[in-house]
Amino acid sequence: MPHKTSSRCAVIGVVGRTNVGKSTLVNRLVGEKISIVSPVVQTTRNTIRGIYTEARGQLVFVDTPGLHKSESTLGTLMNRMARHAAANVDALLVVFDDNHPPEIEDDGWMRRALFAEQPCIFFFNKGDLTPSHVAAYRELWNKLQTEKQHTREVPFLYGSAESGDGIHELTAALFRLATPSQELLFPADTVTDYPRRLAIADVIREKLFEKIFQEVPHEVGVRVDGIEEKEKTWRVSATVLINRASQKGIVLGLKGRTLRYVRRRAEPEISAMFGVEATLEIWVKVEKNWMKNFWILRDLGYAGGM
Ligand SMILES: Nc1nc2c(ncn2[C@@H]2O[C@H](COP(=O)(O)OP(=O)(O)OP(=O)(O)O)[C@@H](O)[C@H]2O)c(=O)[nH]1
Ligand SMILES: [Mg+2]
Structure with missing residues (x-):
């Protein structure tokens, strides 16, 4: 497999409330269908890795189930997988539904991002739909920083996993976060390691x-x-x-x-x-x-x- 000394690599946890479009976004970023998508909440049940390799290097996306309140064992395991995946990555891509006002889980992910060890990017998805609720998300983000007396710079990026808008900018921002690496994490022709x-x-x-x-x-x-x-x-x-x-x-x-x-x-x-x-x-x-x-x-x- 080709090894490039100039490559930049990162493992990116794709997190956020259920149904915001995380799996659609991972499929779009990788350019192939890695993860199933549906209008049903809690579609993704496993942690699924999608791998994107190009001249700049390699981005490994960890698609996670959307966190939710859970009483069943399946739900508990899904939540655990999402938390675990978010803890063991180089960066967090927190996805929000621009077309939907913030919910309690969105608030939870913002709090998590405020104190996360890793760099974070907020991506406002479903920009192809109107109206946009980004003002409400900005307000929430400002409120949380005031409340916690802690400030943090997190880029707000916008786009649509469905139409592809904003995806180049997002990919570029992710490569900027990636660190130079001697070797690729996965062989260049791998798109997923999901069984x-x-x-x-x-x-x-x-x-x-x-x-x-x-x-x-x-x-x-x-x-x-x-x-x-x-x-x-x-x-x-x-x-x-x-x-x-x-x-x-x-x-x-x-x-x-x-x-x-x-x-x-x-x-x-x-x-x-x-x-x-x-x-x-x-x-x-x-x-x-x-x-x-x-x-x-x-x-x-x-x-x-x-
Ligand atoms: N209009 C529009 N719909 C989108 C976009 N991205 C995703 N969707 C739709 O939103 C729904 C949920 O998408 P998923 O990708 O399954 O969402 P998820 O965040 O992975 O959901 P969980 O796996 O349940 O956590 C699907 O019906 C998608 O087709 C987008 O950019 N625009
Ligand atoms: Mg999903």
């Missing part, structure tokens, strides 16, 4: 959320049980875990339509991701309280390996 079994499960979950987001997303988990590889064809078998028998109908859809939709949408995406011809077999299984079962959560990649 393929988990990546496939996430694609299936994303497609399922396109159909069932009004209903039970938080009680739905997807596990890839096996990948049977034959030359360039993969047979992937996966299980959709649900919490109650009554959810089976929702996941299957009328005459199995929902599950067929998921297969039809996920197969080409998985095929393209890995350069193979993938076929999917999906089962639905009731596992009462799977969201509180540590062993199942570990199987889904939500515990350990952080």
